Amino acid sequence: MKRSTGCFPVLILALCLCFGEGLAQPDSTIIAHRMRFAVPDAPAFKLIKGEPGAIMRPSSTREIAITIAEFLRSGGTLPSAFAAEFSPYLVACGSRLTLSEFRQSAMARALYRTRLSIASRREETATGRTQVSVGLRFTLMDEADLRLDEQYLSTLFGYSDSIASISLRIKDEIRGPRPFYASSADSLRAEQQIQEETRSLASSIVTSRERAKEENWSKPIVEVGLAWAGWSDDSVGVQGIVGSDLAAWFVAAGGIGPHAQWVAGAQLRLSRDDLGRLRQLEGPVAARVYLGENAYKLYAQAEAEWLKSTADRYLFEGGGETHLTSGIWLDVGIGIEWHDGTKPRLSSKFNLRFGTI
């Protein structure tokens, strides 16, 4: 994440777009899409970005999620930071994971939700030093998982049974022997009826899902993350990688009414002291409140960080996230940051997140 005062115009424009488009989408609510609410925030990326680090947003598991950031830092050409997060179990065994295994086995759910992240970030200095990081994220609790809602699943099974029947009926009629119709008008009417039934079922599935998310979104979710970071003098680590940081996160989230979510987090970070020893323990705590709708939302955040290397740091930040198109999010923020005994300064961020393949 870039923190500078140089991208204000872009930031303000983006925020204006967020508000404008948000008004044009009255049907979309934050509660209807809670799982997409949390854009992936990989622990590995969090550690090497050097941004205020207590909030690692909880999110549901995806096969792979990619974040590319710091376009502005690299002059708008190539991003200087890249991260990917994926569920090894989902990638390797997802096609064999049945619904009943997922529901019955705590181990299967734990493996499914365990995500591995990798990240790299190139420094701008003449040294060309590259930071690399590896992280793991575990979901300790996710009561909002829709696959655990039996009533909702029963509804969906009814729809899937009907779709299988209609699909077979359509194919039987195409392949023959065709049912007897008295006239071509009757045949056309029958075809239209099948199409309407299919559309109606598809629409009912989407509506049921949104309703289920509405009912489940405020249920608690708790995650922990671990990450290790190091640096190398070259971009691929041929000259060796020197470990620089270890970090652990704890994050919990829940709902506040129908249009808001709270997220609270803490981080513990072990880094190298002035003598190069891995002994410096410090970390921030933070709370963030999201307000709005899924695709267009605002947040406010307060954070305090107790540092051994420098004076303690405090941050108040506001910003927004907008869903640009399928799986792509724009994340912008502006805040006031200060260290004990120093003047407050303005900060900003501007990120693109690619939530899914």
Add this chain to the structure above:
Amino acid sequence: MKQFTFKSEGERLSINIQFGYAQIGSYILRLWEAGSNTVLMQRRGNNQNQEDDTYLLPLPTKHNDGRMIQCQTAVVAPDWKPGQRYSVRLIFRQGESEPQEYEVSGPIGESHAHPELFAVLKAIP
């Protein structure tokens, strides 16, 4: 078309249907007579219950040579997001012989996917 092979003098055949990626799945399974419009067997089900969705094919085993299995499915993602996938697998067994599998997979739409699987049964001496 996928081909499942079996020993004509071997044990009874069975077919099993599984849905991956922890998705919801329903199916209609048909066994067609070889070279005919006759449906010998039709079963329907889903992965809601604890039954393992395994069906024994008719006896005598050797008469299944040339018969075709049709499996019309419907898959729904309980928590759909762009990029989510489905997988449907037919597992064909004969006694203790190595099971034979036929899997189709792909991206699942916001409402559902309805892949159809065909496999022909081939007897070997």
